[in-house]
Amino acid sequence: MNSRSTTRLSLKKQQPCLRGGLRKGTASFSAVIATDYGRFADSGEYMIVSGYPQSSNRKDVAFTPMMDMKAGQEYKLSVKYMNTGGNYGRTAVMKITAGNGQTADAQTVVLKEESTAVSEWTLVECVFTPETDGQYCFGLWNAAVLSSAGDVMFDTLVIETEATEPEEPAWEASLPYVETFDDATHYTGDAVLPNGWTTLGTSPFSTVLAADYGKVADTGDNVIVSGYPQTSNRQDVAFSPMLDMKAGTEYKIKVKYMMPGLNGRTAEMKITVGMGQSYNDHLTFMYKDRDKAIDNWTLAEFSYVPDADGQYCVGLWASSTLSSAGDVYYDSFSIEEVETEPQPGWEATLPYLETFDEASHFTGDATLPNGWVSNSDNAFNVAPGEDYGVVPNSGANLLVANPGYSAGREDVTFTPMMDLEAGVTYNVSFYVQLRQGARQPSFKFTAGNAQDVAAQTTVLKSYENATTTGWEKVDVTFTPETSGEYCFAFWACSALSNDGFMMVDDFNIEGTEPEEPEWTPSIPYLETFDEGSHYDGVAYLPIGWLATGDEPFVTASLKDKPAISGDYYMVAPSAMLTSRRDIAYTPLMEMEAGVEYSVSFYLYLPGGTNPASFKFTVGREQAYDMQTELFAVSDQLMSDWQLIELTYTPETTAEYCFAFWANSEVSNDGYYCIDDFSLRKADEVLPPSGSIYMSNTLNSIMSGSPLVFPNTPYKLIANVDNADSYSWSVSGSAKIDNPEAKEPSISFTESGSYTIKLVAENKGGSSEFTRKFNCEVVPAEGMGTVAVCTADELLDKIYQQGDLPAYRTDGTVQTADTYEVLYHYVVGVNRYYRAFAERFEMPSNQEVTISSISFNMMNYGLYINTGQGDDADKNFKVVIYPEKDGKPDLANPFYEEVAKVADKLGDTGIYNPVRVSWGFASPAKVKGTFYVALEFDELSLDIDKEWTVGSFFGSDTRQHSNGQTTLYVKPEAAIEGSDFVPNGEYCRADEFSSELKGYGFGVMPWMEIGSFSSVADVESQVRFYVSVDGSSLKVAGLNAGETVNVYSLSGALMASVKADGAEAFIPVADWAKGVYVVSANGKSVKFVK
Secondary structure, eight states: OOEEEEEEEOOOTTOSSSTTOEEESTTOEEEEEGGGGTOOOSSSSEEEEEOSOOOSSEEEEEEOOOEEEOTTOOEEEEEEEEEOOOGGGOOOEEEEEEESSSSTTTOOEEEEEEOSOEEEEEEEEEEEOOSSSEEEEEEEEEEESSSSOOOEEEEEEEEEEEESSOOOOOOOOOSSEEEOSOOGGGOOTTOSSOTTOEEESSSOEEEEEGGGGTOOOSSSSEEEEEOSOOOTTEEEEEEOOOEEEOTTOOEEEEEEEEEOOBTTBOOEEEEEEESSSSGGGOOOEEEEEOSSOEEEEEEEEEEEOOSSSEEEEEEEEEEESSSSOOOOEEEEEEEEEOOOOOOOOOOOOSSEEEOSOOGGGSOTTOSSOTTOEESSTTSOEEEEGGGGTOOOSSSSEEEEEOOOSSSSOOEEEEOOOEEEOTTOOEEEEEEEEEEOSSSOOOEEEEEESSSSGGGOOEEEEEESSOOOSSOEEEEEEEOOSSOEEEEEEEEEOOSSSOOOEEEEEEEEEEEOOOOOOOOOOOSSEEEOSOOGGGOOSSSSSOTTOEEESSSOOEEEOBTTBOOSSSSOEEEEOOOSSSSOOEEEEOOOEEEOTTOOEEEEEEEEEOOSSSOEEEEEEEESSSSGGGEEEEEEEEEEOEEEEEEEEEEEOOSSOEEEEEEEEEOOSSSOOOOEEEEEEEEEETTOOOOOEEEEEEOOOEEETTTOSEEEOTTOOEEEEEEEESOSEEEEEESTTOEESOTTSSSOEEEOSSOEEEEEEEEEEETTEEEEEEEEEEEEEOOTTOEEEEEEESOOTTTSEEOOGGGOOEEOTTSOEEOSSOTTTOOOBSSEEOSSEEEEEEEEOOBTTOEEEEEEEEEEEEEEEOOOOTTSSOSTTOEEEEEEEEEETTEEOTTSOSEEEEEEHHHHHOSSOOSSOEEEEEEEEEEEEEESSEEEEEEEOOOOOSOOBTTBOOOEEEEOEEEOTTOOOOEEEEESSOOTTOOOOOOSSOEEHHHHOGGGTTEEEOOEEEEEEOOOOTTOOBTTTSEEEEOTTSOEEEEESOOTTOEEEEEETTSOEEEEEEOSSSEEEEEOTTSOSSEEEEEETTEEEEEEO
């Protein structure tokens, strides 16, 4: 096999012309730095050019070295050239020649000649075929008849040919791969690393004799080590060869390492895997060791499973912050694919249908499905129906026994052995077709506990000397007396020979499962109204509950009110009539005399036109006149769930029930909602209860799906009470970083539907919580224009115009019936603030371009009273802020634009919500987490006039079910009686008023999402905050128990603390000014004091 021989001639500063070549002419060629001529070289820094003077009749030439060439062999020359042209429209002639000497006369073959000016590097290719063996060279010419005809420049010269003799191929690494750095065939020439290996760093790795360093190699004599100098901030790495790996396949990677340290300092070793031999390709650390001297060979071993097919390599690193930290040695490197156990063949399981057509039921060329066996060659086998002129009952194949040619045949085929339970009736069916030969056949179907004739003791169906008219269905039942393994058998059992064909198709067996006993309530009892087994499929309340009245309680949920746990709760609708008495009774359960019981439930009474009246009672019958009151409220509103906790001690041991009463005297009293009713002895513990949620994401208005960035951590939120331990899991390709943490992070690599599950445990037992999450992963190349918001339209509460949350005069928040009653809206302009913003969380390196925003204006009026100091000329602005210290960075806005309120929102009030769109004068370039803010001039509020209340503005208000607050406000005054002190900056809304927990502003930025950087990190996961007085460092986004370490740039440990919750505080008042490194959550981030 021929191979291509290539000669590349590079142009070096120290060479006046091509090495081994000559130059001729009045202004001979030389190698120059291209930028000295105002050009960029095609490769590297240098090119060749003939200089000055640019005389007339110019014949400047550079000859390549003389090279051995063979007669009749083609030699291909390629070179890049540029012909700049000179004065007065003159141009030189670029020419390429070949000849047997480095003189003009010897250059007898002209291969290429061009006289056109070319201002860019242009490839020219030509072929030379010598007539006789010998030495030849090529000439690169700058020729011109006229003076000042400009320069001809050459770069990137390649000469190649097809060698007639095959070359011994250089060794190449392949899997499985073992490298001891001792096999000379793995190296080419004077290479310092095996073929395919490469190294980067200030002190690159090379192969050395271990003994030269006073060491003994782990295998053989050689090791690899990075040399000197051992600088500070050292990042030396040796990359293994690129090797083909398959997605989803496990690879075992091993290497021995040693790092003895030096002068009390130690280096750091680490191992990475990437898809290229560069720093940027190796951002995933698979193994590392540091902060200790290791004098003996130590095994580093780990598994790696690629996400995609491709070529991968391993990086072996020597790193150190400090200089002179000693060497890191590597030896005995290997990579191998982990052999997976062969997948077991298909096995029959119940229920079982065998059509004899499913290829996966067969192994190789077997004529029976897996698990089926026969006692003779003349028993049943699977064959195509057409071979017998028969149309199978289904599909193309059937089970057939050919005629017997001897008397007294007993040819039997057994089904697979299957586990059957005692007392369970199994329905068995199949289709049979019996065809006469010289005589009529006999056939039977049996059951037994082994694939043996003697074990088939139960005859379920038999035909004696009989035929069928086409396919006949057989239906039988079999009920084992003892549990164990059983099989069935098809018998060809004719007494006489030449008995014809017996055929079977569509064998089926299924058990009649015993009915599960109906769930019955017992103490301890928790009713979340979500557990399907608690319902009988007929009633609207769980088993044992009783609802009475004209507007009875049912299991349901309100669109804008999430459950305390799960999805449902108990609801009674608003009454149409007065003097209602709608009651829901719990099941009757036995309670012991003198024992104290704890009773609790969540109650929500939003009210209607009128407030609600409610009471809670206990009694020994599900009857209103047999109940004793335990708790009651009259004419009251509850704007959110309230936990009601009570105790009750029976005087007599008996069955008791509790009752929930909707008992208002007036109509239109609103909904009555009950969730998470629990009853237990006071000293008993109930299993954990609550719900789980995803943290806030960007949500696409177009698709309705959450948008997540690939491999980016998002926090899982556990609103779960009384749990002692947690175990998270997720379906599909998503990954959870710490499944045992209370609130770990989850990341996604592909779009899809995921089921997130938490099993929480305590002394009372375990509870399982699930959450479906359908997400769209942002492609690596980014996305075109998309409108996003932070609200989950399915789970979050979206306030309507009539119930838009607003402040009462005492600073509390009203969330119902505010229309034309209250005007100081929470998401709007009010007596406390006139600037508010919504937070949009993104990875810190993610870039987007925002072209406009839109939002729903829910309630609006503008005070205009010409000449009376009105708001006709007041302005407001939209501002896009970056994030700093967990809030908008007022000093460095990405974008802001001012408009007159009347021009943008109108100069009259509105009766229905209006969508406001604000297109930006120029696109806003945004990077990382950002805030969209509306900031108003001071407006005339609370005008005491008969015809107006003054100006007011209320916008789209959301409340996140997960409790995360995305609304930020900029207070100018505090609520009376609160401890809040305005400081001219934005704060999270629930820091201003605890009633605003989970609130958000439904503004929608329209933006293009740039390409995604895999090194980006969600800012909220680890965010560092230095207080204004410089006395403390705040680390947020942690899990309880996580360790936070702070180092100086010299590597000294300054502080180490464990987080009690999501935040940790570290005193830094006594530290020197400078740069420090904070390590938490597996990440390291610098901050400046």
